[in-house]
Amino acid sequence: MTKNPIKRTEKKVKQKSQWSKLNHWLHLWLGLSSGIIVFIVSLTGILFIFCDDIIDGLASDALYVKEVKEQRLTPEEILKAFKKQHPDRKASYFITYRDPKRSVKLASSTKERDLQFSWVDPYTGKVLTSGKAYDFFYVVAHVHSGEMPFGKTGNLIVEISVWIFLIELITGIILWWPKKWNRSTRLQSFTIKKNASFKRLNYDLHNVPGFYNLLPALLITITGLVIVNKTLNKTTHKVFDGFPRSYAAMRDIKPEYDSTKTFAALNPIVKRLFLKDAAVEQVKLSIAAKDSITSLSAVAAKDIGLKGVQNGKTFAINRYTGQEIEIPVKVINGLYIDETTMNLHIGFWAGWLGKIFTLLVGLVCMFLPITGFLIWYGRQNKKKKTSLT
Structure with a gap:
């Protein structure tokens, strides 16, 4: 006696539906539970991308000396001159350049941590300028990792949130994948509908950039996990x-x-x-x-x-x-x-190409929790209105 093929098909459809519900549930609740952390991690990551350009940009004219002389001071003489001008600070490293016009970039700190960069004329030993941007980005990096203000607990919270975000990317592409491939589904899946309602526009802004962002977001997420997770490292x-x-x-x-x-x-x-x-x-x-x-x-x-x-x-x-x-x-x-x-x-x-590319990826990652929350919030309100009527 042969099995009924119709019943077997119905069973497969039902099973697929259960997997689909589980995937949707995971994407929703994992996203809601980690959304704020993902937003903060993405925002601080974006701020850090151009840290070197901002630090040097704030130094302005001090990046270059006004006059290139025949004889440069030795590193020891430069360090001695810096210590004389800033006796309260301890130098930790310096960067010198092939370009003879560039000033020496010197990192230092106080006992209270207070990090700063100073730009020193390698021909006179004069400190041209100093900036606190180094200290600012130190804080940004430690907020990004969760170490500030919660120490090891913060590190763990951020790491768990990044693992959740990795799952979110996988469940997201499963949700995005059209059941049927035709002109209508391709248009909906790959393009953002212009002049649409706020709900539709928000839905498209969550799905379409999320798809294009998938592979680079996976790269940034996995490399982040390699950095923080001891076993993976x-x-x-x-x-x-x-x-x-x-x-x-x-x-x-x-x-x-x-x-x-x-x-x-x-x-x-x-x-x-x-x-x-x-x-x-x-x-x-x-x-x-x-x-x-x-x-x-x-x-x-x-x-x-x-x-x-x-x-x-x-x-x-x-x-x-x-x-x-x-x-x-x-x-x-x-x-x-x-x-x-x-x-x-x-x-x-x-260089700049890599930084701009990473900035765009980070921006999409930062807004995914926001657009995802708005989709959920809109559906909750719709359910409430329906139950009232």
């Missing part, structure tokens, strides 16, 4: 043969402290780093907080930002000899993985 490094927490590992690559030895001059170190590659436009060198620290970290790159590094390489420098310290291959791979992940996350991978 370790797995990523294992897959690509890298060492997790490679920056911390760099601090352990150092010679033994020897009080009888003196430290090498910084100027030859900087010059050698510029000679590494013709594409190197900037060199960043850390400033040791204590005399017992026997190695320095250095970066030679085309562009060096607060978080991103474009076309660059990181080095460990022996403070006694001024020479590079050999870094294990796994640590080098780890550094590359971390830098690539961060560059993809903040849009540092392609």
Whole structure:
């Protein structure tokens, strides 16, 4: 006796309907529960994209010196001059440029944290200007991660919200997918209807940009999770043969402290780093907080930002000899993985083009919770009106 094909079809339709209801329920309630956090994370992420451009833009004319002289001061002389002008501040690193007209960019802080950048004339040692934008973006970055103002609890809340947003992207594309592909559904799915009612316009603004934003939003979400989630971070490094927490590992690559030895001059170190590659436009060198620290970290790159590094390489420098310290291959791979992940996350991978692209993606991510909430709120009001009549 054969089974009834009609009943079997009905069962499949019913089963599909149950999955559809579950998907809709997940998308709705997960979105409502995490919407505010996703909005804040997206907003702070957008603010951070152009942090380097804003920091340098506020420095204005101080980015360049008025007169290029024959003799530059050594890094030690520049640091000494800065300390004389700002005795309350402690320098942490400086960035110097291939362009002889550029001033030296020096990061410093006080005991109360108070971070700032100062731009110093490399020929006179004069501090041309200082700005608090560094401190502002430090706060933005820590709000983005949830660390401010809730510490580790905030980190966990943000991480859970990002995992939820990842699920939202997947359930969203399932909801978006038309049951039938024809001219009408294609038009509705891929275009925003102009001159429509507010409800229809809001619905289209949630669905259509959400679809186009799917892949880049997945990229930013996944890279963010790789940065904050320890298990995912370790797995990523294992897959690509890298060492997790490679920056911390760099601090352990150092010679033994020897009080009888003196430290090498910084100027030859900087010059050698510029000679590494013709594409190197900037060199960043850390400033040791204590005399017992026997190695320095250095970066030679085309562009060096607060978080991103474009076309660059990181080095460990022996403070006694001024020479590079050999870094294990796994640590080098780890550094590359971390830098690539961060560059993809903040849009540092392609200069202005990458930043503008990431800005657009971030804006859509920021407004998705708002348009989604308005869709839900409109339907709730409709149900109330219907029940009253």
